[in-house]
Amino acid sequence: MNDIVTVTFAADTRNVALARTLTAAMAARADLTLDRLEDARLAVDEAVSEVLASAPPGAEVTAAFTPSEGRLTVVVSAATQAPAPPSETSFGWTVLTALADVADASVIDGRLTIHVEVAQETVGA
Amino acid sequence: MTPSSSGGGQRDVMRQRERELLDELGRLDRGDPRRDAAREELITMHLPLVKHLARRYRDRGEPWDDLVQVGTIGLIKAIDGFDASTGAAFSSYATPTILGEIKRHFRDHAWAVHVPRRLQELQSKVMAEADSLTARLGRAPTVREIAESLGVGEDEVLEAIEARQAYAAAPLEAEDAPTSVVATLGAEDPALAEIDDRETLRILLASLPERERTIVTLRFFRGMSQTQIAEEVGVSQMHVSRLLARSLATLREGLAQGAGA
Numbered sequence: 001m002n003d004i005v006t007v008t009f010a011a012d013t014r015n016v017a018l019a020r021t022l023t024a025a026m027a028a029r030a031d032l033t034l035d036r037l038e039d040a041r042l043a044v045d046e047a048v049s050e051v052l053a054s055a056p057p058g059a060e061v062t063a064a065f066t067p068s069e070g071r072l073t074v075v076v077s078a079a080t081q082a083p084a085p086p087s088e089t090s091f092g093w094t095v096l097t098a099l100a101d102v103a104d105a106s107v108i109d110g111r112l113t114i115h116v117e118v119a120q121e122t123v124g125a
Numbered sequence: 126m127t128p129s130s131s132g133g134g135q136r137d138v139m140r141q142r143e144r145e146l147l148d149e150l151g152r153l154d155r156g157d158p159r160r161d162a163a164r165e166e167l168i169t170m171h172l173p174l175v176k177h178l179a180r181r182y183r184d185r186g187e188p189w190d191d192l193v194q195v196g197t198i199g200l201i202k203a204i205d206g207f208d209a210s211t212g213a214a215f216s217s218y219a220t221p222t223i224l225g226e227i228k229r230h231f232r233d234h235a236w237a238v239h240v241p242r243r244l245q246e247l248q249s250k251v252m253a254e255a256d257s258l259t260a261r262l263g264r265a266p267t268v269r270e271i272a273e274s275l276g277v278g279e280d281e282v283l284e285a286i287e288a289r290q291a292y293a294a295a296p297l298e299a300e301d302a303p304t305s306v307v308a309t310l311g312a313e314d315p316a317l318a319e320i321d322d323r324e325t326l327r328i329l330l331a332s333l334p335e336r337e338r339t340i341v342t343l344r345f346f347r348g349m350s351q352t353q354i355a356e357e358v359g360v361s362q363m364h365v366s367r368l369l370a371r372s373l374a375t376l377r378e379g380l381a382q383g384a385g386a
Contacts, residue, residue, distance in 0.1 A: 024286060028269065033267050042370060053381070091322065
């Protein structure tokens, strides 16, 4: 299934809500349960905020959403003024790893990319 | 003796202490633990000022705890931004910062207060269905399951969820219901030990209403799912996610301030 949706928006905190709304719709396509859908939203919120925090003025943020059965993958990226990805011991990163099954970040050629995956837990806990 | 001089001695002691703490803040290095202690004492000392200022805004439909919380962020900003060498009084410096933060809170969130009736009705149907499906399935339902069960479109369910998330769209239940979760959660949590800026984080966590602090801790430092937390704390999962979103926004903003200081 190739159901990718990519959006580009100005690096402005007003657009965080937009990314959040889109995340809910894409999480529904991935058939995530409501609690994981909300986790996905919080994770994207965190990822976008993290990217915005180091983006230079006038930057554009790209967010790509790929839903598959029971899993939503989101890749958020923008130009960055930071030399390195966010510290893994920052609170933001702690939050991100608690919410997502996969979370990684890289800075390549002045661009910060954060990749998160939120999956449906296999156990019916 | 003028009336204002009664208790003046104590006030002088307070002012003296405030001055010492502010000097200390200016002098000590960022990583110095004494700095955090000084900061914390200053926050505690000025909490009555925050409450006093927040009181002006109390009858405007925002929960009291939220007003105190954003006011406290203003206070932290003021503490971090204050330059003791100017000789200005701290409270007159802090007052506009605290008020500014409270006003900004209203400006940022006022948009979401009005939810159309149609959406309100849909919302309560979706919430009720989510609860009964959760009970039936033993896990949270998906959007599709709710839509099928209610005979509405998935987009409508999404819209209802979105409206539910909108800030202050629905009244919050009483915030201070006791929970069975151990009281040591939160500000003193050993899970914080590995995190950068943990002293600022501790202060910010301590400024959250108790239930929010519990929920944040259980989700991020204990790895419990939103559904498990909902059971533990005795609120709906949607409410848990709302409180999480709100607490995170507060913490993120507070940390950004702390880092910029």
